Amino acid sequence: MRLRNLLKIAIKSLTRNRMRSLLTSLGVIIGVGAVIVMVAIGQGAQADIEAQITSLGANMVMIFPGSSWSRGVSHGAGSQNRLTLDDADAIRERATLVTAVSTEVRVNAQIIGGDSNWNTSIQGVDPEYQEIRDWYTVSGEFFTERDVRAKAKVAVLGKTVADNLFPGSDPVGERIRIRNTPFKVVGVLEAKGQSAYGSDRDDVVMVPSTTALYRLAGGRYISRIFASAVSIEVSGAAEEELTAILREEHNLEPGEEDDFRVRSQAEFLETATETSRVMTLLLGAVAAVSLVVGGIGIMNIMLVSVTERTREIGIRLAVGARGSDVLVQFLTEAVVLALVGGTVGILLAVGVSVFLDRVVGMTTIISPAIVALAFCFSGAVGVFFGYYPARKAARLNPIDALRYE
Amino acid sequence: MSAVIEASGISKIYQMGEVEVHALRGVDLTVEDGEFISIMGASGSGKSTLMNVLGCLDHPTSGEYLLNGRDVSELNPNEFAEVRNTRIGFVFQVFNLLPRTTALDNVELPLLYDRTRRIEDPRAEAVAALERVGLRDRITHEPNQLSGGERQRVAIARALVNRPSIILADEPTGNLDSVMSLEIMELFGELNAQGITIIIVTHEHDIAEVTRRIIEMKDGAIIRDAVNVGGR
Numbered sequence: 001m002r003l004r005n006l007l008k009i010a011i012k013s014l015t016r017n018r019m020r021s022l023l024t025s026l027g028v029i030i031g032v033g034a035v036i037v038m039v040a041i042g043q044g045a046q047a048d049i050e051a052q053i054t055s056l057g058a059n060m061v062m063i064f065p066g067s068s069w070s071r072g073v074s075h076g077a078g079s080q081n082r083l084t085l086d087d088a089d090a091i092r093e094r095a096t097l098v099t100a101v102s103t104e105v106r107v108n109a110q111i112i113g114g115d116s117n118w119n120t121s122i123q124g125v126d127p128e129y130q131e132i133r134d135w136y137t138v139s140g141e142f143f144t145e146r147d148v149r150a151k152a153k154v155a156v157l158g159k160t161v162a163d164n165l166f167p168g169s170d171p172v173g174e175r176i177r178i179r180n181t182p183f184k185v186v187g188v189l190e191a192k193g194q195s196a197y198g199s200d201r202d203d204v205v206m207v208p209s210t211t212a213l214y215r216l217a218g219g220r221y222i223s224r225i226f227a228s229a230v231s232i233e234v235s236g237a238a239e240e241e242l243t244a245i246l247r248e249e250h251n252l253e254p255g256e257e258d259d260f261r262v263r264s265q266a267e268f269l270e271t272a273t274e275t276s277r278v279m280t281l282l283l284g285a286v287a288a289v290s291l292v293v294g295g296i297g298i299m300n301i302m303l304v305s306v307t308e309r310t311r312e313i314g315i316r317l318a319v320g321a322r323g324s325d326v327l328v329q330f331l332t333e334a335v336v337l338a339l340v341g342g343t344v345g346i347l348l349a350v351g352v353s354v355f356l357d358r359v360v361g362m363t364t365i366i367s368p369a370i371v372a373l374a375f376c377f378s379g380a381v382g383v384f385f386g387y388y389p390a391r392k393a394a395r396l397n398p399i400d401a402l403r404y405e
Numbered sequence: 406m407s408a409v410i411e412a413s414g415i416s417k418i419y420q421m422g423e424v425e426v427h428a429l430r431g432v433d434l435t436v437e438d439g440e441f442i443s444i445m446g447a448s449g450s451g452k453s454t455l456m457n458v459l460g461c462l463d464h465p466t467s468g469e470y471l472l473n474g475r476d477v478s479e480l481n482p483n484e485f486a487e488v489r490n491t492r493i494g495f496v497f498q499v500f501n502l503l504p505r506t507t508a509l510d511n512v513e514l515p516l517l518y519d520r521t522r523r524i525e526d527p528r529a530e531a532v533a534a535l536e537r538v539g540l541r542d543r544i545t546h547e548p549n550q551l552s553g554g555e556r557q558r559v560a561i562a563r564a565l566v567n568r569p570s571i572i573l574a575d576e577p578t579g580n581l582d583s584v585m586s587l588e589i590m591e592l593f594g595e596l597n598a599q600g601i602t603i604i605i606v607t608h609e610h611d612i613a614e615v616t617r618r619i620i621e622m623k624d625g626a627i628i629r630d631a632v633n634v635g636g637r
C-alpha cells in the first residue's frame with residue numbers, strides 16, 4: 001500500500017478521536033517540552049557561569065600559601081610555608097610569561113565613615129590588581145606604586161561600601177577610619193555585582209598591600225599573589241614558571257613538596273563548566289523520564305484502541321488488508337501521535353525558553369542538537385510503544401475480529 | 406459455462422474444549438460462472454460457516470476448494486487477503502461499514518489495499534460503484550445518516566468496487582424490512598445480469614424465490630440443491 005494511503009488512513013482515524021489523540025499526545029508534548037526547556041536552562045546557567053568567570057580575568061593565575069595536602073601544617077625547621085612580598089618581587093623580576101603581578105592581603109575590619117560604620121573585607125593590593133582583575137575606578141583614582149612604597153593611608157571603596165557609608169554623595173576626598181587608623185578615600189570602584197557563588201563582590205575596601213600588611217594585619221605573610229598570564233594559551237606554562245621561581249625562593253630541594261599552590265583561572269573555568277554540564281545532563285535525564293512516561297501513555301491508548309477497534313480491523317481484513325497493512329496503520333498512528341506531540345512540545349519549549357529569557361531574565365540557550373534529538377526521540381517513542389499494540393492488531397484472524405463483541 | 410467455485414469434501418470442525426462442533430460435514434458444491442444462488446436452512450446448519458470458507462475469510466478443516474480453477478485452501482495469509490480484495494466481494498447481514506466514515510470512503514477502502522493494479526483514480530471508481538447501487542447523491546453521508554437499505558447498498562458498492570467475479574452475501578436482507586429486502590434483491594438481480602456470480606444466504610422463501618438455484622442445508626451438509634424455475 002502506498003505511503004500516502006497509509007498516512008490518510010492514520011490521520012483519518014486520529015481525527016475521528018480528536019480529544020483522545022490530543023490527550024495522548026499531551027504526554028509526549030510535556031516530555032519533549034520538559035527536556036528542551038531543562039537543557040536550555042542548564043546550558044544558559046553554564047554560559048552565565050563561564051561569562052562570570054571570564055569577567056574575573058580569563059588569564060589570571062593565583063598563588064595560595066600552603067601545600068595542597070598539608071594546609072597550615074608547618075614542616076620542619078627552615079620550611080617557610082607562607083607567601084611574602086619578597087615572593088611577589090621575585091616573580092616581578094624573573095617571570096617572563098606574566099604581565100602584571102599583585103599581592104593580596106585580606107583583613108576583616110570594622111570601618112567608620114560618614115555617620116555610620118560597616119563591617120567589610122579589606123584587601124591590601126598593588127595597582128596592577130586593576131589590570132589583572134579588569135576592575136577600575138569610576139570616581140577618583142586608584143592608589144599608585146608610590147602609595148604602596150610609602151604604606152600610605154589611602155583607600156578605594158567598593159560600590160556597596162561607598163553606598164552604605166556615604167549614601168547619595170561622592171566619597172572621594174572623605175576620611176574613613178579602619179581599626180581606628182584614619183584613611184583618605186581616593187577612589188570608588190565600578191560595580192561588579194554578585195560572584196558566581198552569590199557573594200557581593202562590591203562589599204570591599206582596597207588599600208595598598210604594604211599598608212594592609214604592616215598597619216592593619218601586623219604580620220609578614222600575604223594571602224595570595226595574583227598574576228596575569230601573557231595569554232590564556234600560556235597560562236599553563238605560566239603556572240609552571242611561577243612554581244619554579246617560588247620553589248627556588250623557598251629553597252625547596254628536588255622531591256620536596258611545594259609549600260604553595262598555583263591555580264589558573266582556566267582551570268576554574270574548566271571545573272565550573274564541568275559542574276554545570278553534569279547539572280544539565282541531570283536535568284535532561286529527569287525530563288527524559290517524563291518522555292518515557294508519555295510513550296507509555298501512547299502504548300496504553302493504542303492497546304485500548306486495538307481492542308475497541310477490533311471490528312474495524314476485521315472489516316479492513318475482510319476487504320483485503322494484509323496483516324502487515326494493519327500493523328503499519330497502527331504503527332503510523334502511534335508515530336504520527338508522537339511526532340505531532342513532539343512538534344508541539346518543541347514549539348512550546350521554544351516559547352517557554354524565550355519567555356524565561358526575555359521576561360523572567362533567566363539565561364536560556366536552545367541548542368538545535370537537543371531539538372533534533374527530542375524530535376527523533378519522540379518518533380522512536382512512537383515506534384517503540386506502538387509496535388506491540390500494532391502487532392496485536394495485525395495477528396487477528398478476520399472472522400474472529402468481525403465476530404468480536 | 407465454466408465452474409468458478411469447485412468445493413469438495415469441505416468440513417469445518419470447531420474445537421470447544423473437549424467438545425468438537427462439526428459445523429460443516431463434507432460439503433460438495435460447484436458453482437458455474439454467472440449463477441444466482443440462494444442458500445437456506447435452519448439456524449446453526451452451517452450456512453455462515455460455508456460462506457466464510459467460500460469467501461476466504463476462514464480456512465476449512467479439510468476439503469479442497471478451487472476458486473477459478475486455483476486451489477485456495479493452501480494459500481498463505483497474504484495471498485488469502487489478495488483473494489478477498491480482488492476476486493470476491495462479501496456482504497454481511499450487519500453491513501460492517503466503518504463508523505463515522507463517509508459512504509465514499511467506505512467504498513474506496515478495498516481499492517486502498519489493492520496491490521495487483523495501479524489505480525489511477527480510486528475516488529472516481531468508488532463514485533462509479535455507488536452509482537451502480539443508486540446512491541450517487543449519498544456519497545458524503547456517514548453510516549448513521551443512512552437508512553438500513555442504503556447502508557446495505559453502500560456495503561454492496563464496497564463489495565463491487567474492485568470488480569470481483571463473485572459476490573457472497575450472508576443474510577444481506579436479515580436486518581431490512583420486506584420492501585427494502587426486495588429492493589436489495591432487485592439490485593443483486595441486476596448485478597447478476599451484468600455477469601457477476603452471486604450467492605446469498607437467506608431465511609425467507611420469497612427472497613430465495615428470486616434466485617434460479619436454491620440450496621438447502623441441514624446439520625452442516627447440503628440436503629437439497631434444486632433449480633428454481635421461477636427465478637431469474
Ligand SMILES: Nc1ncnc2c1ncn2[C@@H]1O[C@H](COP(=O)(O)OP(=O)(O)OP(=O)(O)O)[C@@H](O)[C@H]1O
Pocket residue numbers: 419420421426427428446447448449450451452453454455
Ligand atoms: N467460532 C465458533 N466456535 C464454535 N462453534 C461455532 C463457531 N462458529 C459457528 N459455530 C457453530 O457452528 C455451527 C454452524 O454455525 P453457522 O454460524 O454456520 O450457522 P448458520 O447456519 O449461519 O446459522 P444462522 O442461520 O443462525 O446464522 C453452529 O452450531 C455454531 O454453534
Ligand SMILES: [Mg+2]
Pocket residue numbers: 452453454575
Ligand atoms: Mg449465519
